[in-house]
Amino acid sequence: MSAALRADRGGRLLLGTLIAACVIVPLLNLLPSPASALHLSNYTVTLIGKYMTYAILAIAVDLIWGYCGILSLGHGAFFALGGYAMGMYLMRQIGTRGVYGNPILPDFMVFLNWKELPWFWQGFNAFPYALLMIVLVPGTLALVFGFLAFRSRVSGVYLSIITQALTYALMLAFFRNDMGFGGNNGFTDFKDILGFSLQAPATRITLFCVTALTLGGSYILCRSIITSRAGRVIQAIRDAENRARFIGYRVESYKLWLFVLSAVLAGIAGALYVPQVGIINPSEFSPTNSIEIVIWVAIGGRGTLYGAVVGAFLVNYAKTYFTDALPSMWLYALGALFVIVPLFLPRGVVGAIKART
Amino acid sequence: MMLAAGLAMLPCTLAQTPQTPAGTATTGPATTATTTATATIPSPAAAADTALSGLLAQFPDASYADKRALIRQLTALHDPRVHAVLEALLDGNLYVRSSDGRVLIAKPQNDATPQGPGEENSSQLRTVDPQSGAPAGTAAADDLAPIGVNNQLRKELRIALAQYDLSSPDPAVRLDAVKEMLRALDAEGAAMLRERLKLESDAGVKREIRDGLALADLDAAEAATRLAAVHALSGSLNPDVYNRLSAMVLPSSDGSFGESDPNVRAAAQSDLRSIERSRTFYAAIQTIIYGLSQGSVLVLAAIGLAITFGVMGVINMAHGELMMLGAYTTYVVQLLMPQHIGASILVAIPVAFLVSGLAGIAIERGIVRHLYGRPLETLLATFGVSLILQQAVRDLFSANNRPVETPAWLAGSLQINEVLAITYNRLYIIVFTFALFLVLLAVLKRTRLGLEVRAVSQNRAMAKAMGVRTEWVDALTFGLGSGIAGIAGVALSQLTNVGPNLGQSYIVDSFMVVVFGGVGNLWGTEVGGNALGIVNKLLEPYSGAVLAKILVLVFLILFIQRRPRGLFPQKGRAADA
Numbered sequence: 001m002s003a004a005l006r007a008d009r010g011g012r013l014l015l016g017t018l019i020a021a022c023v024i025v026p027l028l029n030l031l032p033s034p035a036s037a038l039h040l041s042n043y044t045v046t047l048i049g050k051y052m053t054y055a056i057l058a059i060a061v062d063l064i065w066g067y068c069g070i071l072s073l074g075h076g077a078f079f080a081l082g083g084y085a086m087g088m089y090l091m092r093q094i095g096t097r098g099v100y101g102n103p104i105l106p107d108f109m110v111f112l113n114w115k116e117l118p119w120f121w122q123g124f125n126a127f128p129y130a131l132l133m134i135v136l137v138p139g140t141l142a143l144v145f146g147f148l149a150f151r152s153r154v155s156g157v158y159l160s161i162i163t164q165a166l167t168y169a170l171m172l173a174f175f176r177n178d179m180g181f182g183g184n185n186g187f188t189d190f191k192d193i194l195g196f197s198l199q200a201p202a203t204r205i206t207l208f209c210v211t212a213l214t215l216g217g218s219y220i221l222c223r224s225i226i227t228s229r230a231g232r233v234i235q236a237i238r239d240a241e242n243r244a245r246f247i248g249y250r251v252e253s254y255k256l257w258l259f260v261l262s263a264v265l266a267g268i269a270g271a272l273y274v275p276q277v278g279i280i281n282p283s284e285f286s287p288t289n290s291i292e293i294v295i296w297v298a299i300g301g302r303g304t305l306y307g308a309v310v311g312a313f314l315v316n317y318a319k320t321y322f323t324d325a326l327p328s329m330w331l332y333a334l335g336a337l338f339v340i341v342p343l344f345l346p347r348g349v350v351g352a353i354k355a356r357t
Numbered sequence: 358m359m360l361a362a363g364l365a366m367l368p369c370t371l372a373q374t375p376q377t378p379a380g381t382a383t384t385g386p387a388t389t390a391t392t393t394a395t396a397t398i399p400s401p402a403a404a405a406d407t408a409l410s411g412l413l414a415q416f417p418d419a420s421y422a423d424k425r426a427l428i429r430q431l432t433a434l435h436d437p438r439v440h441a442v443l444e445a446l447l448d449g450n451l452y453v454r455s456s457d458g459r460v461l462i463a464k465p466q467n468d469a470t471p472q473g474p475g476e477e478n479s480s481q482l483r484t485v486d487p488q489s490g491a492p493a494g495t496a497a498a499d500d501l502a503p504i505g506v507n508n509q510l511r512k513e514l515r516i517a518l519a520q521y522d523l524s525s526p527d528p529a530v531r532l533d534a535v536k537e538m539l540r541a542l543d544a545e546g547a548a549m550l551r552e553r554l555k556l557e558s559d560a561g562v563k564r565e566i567r568d569g570l571a572l573a574d575l576d577a578a579e580a581a582t583r584l585a586a587v588h589a590l591s592g593s594l595n596p597d598v599y600n601r602l603s604a605m606v607l608p609s610s611d612g613s614f615g616e617s618d619p620n621v622r623a624a625a626q627s628d629l630r631s632i633e634r635s636r637t638f639y640a641a642i643q644t645i646i647y648g649l650s651q652g653s654v655l656v657l658a659a660i661g662l663a664i665t666f667g668v669m670g671v672i673n674m675a676h677g678e679l680m681m682l683g684a685y686t687t688y689v690v691q692l693l694m695p696q697h698i699g700a701s702i703l704v705a706i707p708v709a710f711l712v713s714g715l716a717g718i719a720i721e722r723g724i725v726r727h728l729y730g731r732p733l734e735t736l737l738a739t740f741g742v743s744l745i746l747q748q749a750v751r752d753l754f755s756a757n758n759r760p761v762e763t764p765a766w767l768a769g770s771l772q773i774n775e776v777l778a779i780t781y782n783r784l785y786i787i788v789f790t791f792a793l794f795l796v797l798l799a800v801l802k803r804t805r806l807g808l809e810v811r812a813v814s815q816n817r818a819m820a821k822a823m824g825v826r827t828e829w830v831d832a833l834t835f836g837l838g839s840g841i842a843g844i845a846g847v848a849l850s851q852l853t854n855v856g857p858n859l860g861q862s863y864i865v866d867s868f869m870v871v872v873f874g875g876v877g878n879l880w881g882t883e884v885g886g887n888a889l890g891i892v893n894k895l896l897e898p899y900s901g902a903v904l905a906k907i908l909v910l911v912f913l914i915l916f917i918q919r920r921p922r923g924l925f926p927q928k929g930r931a932a933d934a
Contacts, residue, residue: 071733071736145914148914148915148918149917149918151918152917152918152919152921153921154917154918154921156732156733157672157732157733157736158872158917158921160733160736161868161869161872162872162913162914162917164865164868165865165868165869165910165913165914166910166914168865168910169906169907169910169911169914172903172906172907172910173903173904173907175903176903176904287864287865288861291674291737291740294737295737298737328748328751328752331744331745331747331748331751332744332745332748332749334741334744335741335742335743335744335745335748336741336745337741338737338738338740338741338742338744339724339738339741339742339745340741341737342728342731342734342735342737342738343724343727343728343738346734
């Protein structure tokens with residue numbers, strides 16, 4: 001691990017910032033009185049927490065796009081699946097406090113006149129099981145999808161398009177009420193996680209710190225993969241796939257495992273996102289969302305990992321700011337970013353800064 | 358003629374003689390011309406006049422039973438003017454003027470006819486003389502007493518009117534009349550329909566009469582009549598026939614059947630089987646046509662993309678928004694020519710081609726050409742363009758859907774028989790898409806531009822060396838593909854909501870169609886799109902529309918794994934395509 005980080009100034013800076021945030025943010029949120037200028041509101045804490053889950057997602061995308069040339073336009077699907085798995089756990093925790101007060105069935109099932117819990121909801125009342133599913137569901141989907149796609153050498157633009165079709169199909173599916181995932185409305189109105197109220201400041205701070213640590217952990221994991229021997233093969237595949245294959249590397253296996261790992265990371269990011277934001281619905285699957293993730297990475301600078309984190313924060317902060325201050329300007333600004341970055345900042349913000357120094 | 362005149366003098370007797378044709382209605386003054394010759398023998402027109410006025414004059418004092426007889430006599434006059442009288446009577450618009458006892462047709466003033474000064478009073482009714490059809494001035498509402506009818510008379514009137522319509526020259530009017538008569542068929546009506554059947558020339562009306570009579574015969578007491586009726590009904594697709602026959606063969610709770618005679622029942626059973634067979638057949642045709650029309654929508658959306666993506670290799674995520682521009686162009690064209698909605702669509706097609714085509718050229722010159730050879734970056738940049746275009750449309754036209762009117766010639770449906778009807782917009786979209794496809798194919802295969810496009814797409818450097826202005830060709834090709842997207846937008850404006858999200862909902866589909874068909878192959882797009890449309894429609898009855906769409910997407914994802922280069926792959930020897 002230390003070897004992976006030795007030559008990585010950006011990474012050390014990122015990890016340092018994360019550790020500092022884990023200390024400073026709780027202090028500023030809990031200690032000063034709400035009137036004080038130094039006080040960080042709950043809203044801000046949650047917002048930064050949300051950005052950090054996006055940053056994990058961006059790292060996941062950068063891992064496959066920046067280092068292996070797999071442009072997935074469907075990573076939002078893995079993120080949402082992780083989120084739904086967490087959402088199912090949280091829904092089961094509501095218990096009798098729902099509108100209908102049914103101890104087993106979530107509100108929307110009572111509303112749809114369902115008599116018993118569907119099989120795929122069984123077990124979600126146990127947190128460890130939910131954690132397992134957060135990893136397994138996106139991972140399995142990525143394994144099956146990637147196995148089929150990479151084995152038949154679907155690559156480049158074609159892969160991008162079928163990943164987009166995948167998330168689109170999932171979106172349509174989750175919009176259906178009969179799927180048993182709350183249809184249009186998804187899950188919301190969560191009460192507590194592991195017995196702690198989601199509204200309590202302490203829970204929010206804990207979630208924040210867990211997210212920050214996960215982000216740091218993801219970074220270190222990805223960084224150590226790409227600096228390893230396998231990582232060099234992966235980059236060789238990005239640069240000349242056929243040459244790597246002819247030399248004798250099993251290109252498909254490298255791509256597949258990297259893709260699955262990336263999907264799992266995206267799922268974990270989704271699982272951290274849901275309790276902080278308090279809602280998950282099928283619009284998370286929309287192809288536009290997935291394309292937006294790619295632009296975070298592109299703006300930050302692909303192929304650097306920490307650039308992805310920077311991009312996720314920059315774009316989402318801009319989004320929060322614009323949608324509040326100039327709502328109609330946000331799509332113009334986002335659109336312009338998509339156009340300008342490939343044309344003028346092919347290496348992203350991080351790349352531009354690197355070129356200066 | 359003597360007889361007719363005589364009968365006219367005695368209005369209570371039944372007038373059976375057919376009268377002279379309609380033209381006589383206007384020749385009122387003819388009476389004065391003929392009186393000089395023989396005063397006792399009036400002209401036919403005068404006779405008809407007297408007959409009509411004589412009958413009308415009896416209405417004010419008639420009881421319901423009398424009115425019934427009067428209606429029958431009026432009908433028997435076979436005078437075209439009677440139709441208006443009966444209609445007015447049915448609608449409660451036939452009045453007696455209390456001042457002179459004349460029977461008049463009156464309507465409230467508030468219809469479209471312009472009013473003269475002094476006629477604003479709403480209690481004034483404009484009256485029409487039923488004999489001459491000429492306006493008889495206005496009358497105060499309290500000066501007029503309506504001639505009342507009861508339900509029995511209304512029924513009588515409806516049948517009488519239907520009989521009139523039965524001899525109308527318009528087959529559609531005759532068909533309606535037949536349906537009206539069949540609703541309450543008595544022996545008299547059946548006889549009348551049998552008469553009509555001998556004269557009837559229109560196949561549709563004939564079939565309706567035959568079915569109706571046979572259905573009535575199913576109630577006959579003799580099994581032989583019923584059997585004949587069942588035989589007559591075989592092959593009929595009329596839903597009433599199907600329901601009736603099913604009721605005959607279904608056992609009721611006590612084990613008896615709707616039809617007591619086993620022979621008749623067996624015949625009905627075999628009729629039902631043949632009806633079901635042809636129903637299934639027509640349902641299959643309908644599914645295929647619906648599938649083709651849905652497929653045509655996909656092809657429309659994808660065919661422009663087949664050029665920009667398939668031929669040039671450029672991923673244009675703003676393609677859907679170029680379609681949206683075409684749809685909004687239709688809307689603007691309709692705003693500019695509100696008097697000519699029918700023509701507006703035809704005008705919108707070239708205009709939309711230009712609007713979207715120019716927008717496409719601007720995108721190519723401004724962005725895409727700087728990114729050739731970097732497909733993933735092109736994808737992102739054009740996605741940015743799509744966001745900007747969407748927001749621009751939202752700011753210009755509002756975020757709500759815009760109403761685009763459907764011209765009359767696109768509305769309605771083609772009724773092939775009782776179970777198969779195809780709406781015109783589906784038929785037109787199939788024809789239109791195919792025509793567009795052929796035009797595009799001709800452009801690519803038969804024109805100089807097409808030759809250069811293919812040359813550039815196959816070997817850019819070589820084409821350049823041979824003197825092809827590749828930059829120019831790139832811009833024009835992109836413009837052509839974008840312009841086609843605009844035309845697709847015009848067509849889509851007739852099928853879906855025109856809103857800022859119109860393009861987005863088609864982008865995934867259209868990419869899938871191009872990839873499914875095989876990149877760089879227009880035939881692939883045409884065949885692929887239609888095949889997907891039909892598969893989708895075939896699945897829909899079993900799974901519902903959304904699930905069908907999901908299944909098609911999953912199928913496509915799996916298909917691309919099997920054949921990564923689509924249905925009709927381009928052949929080449931390069932390892933890195």
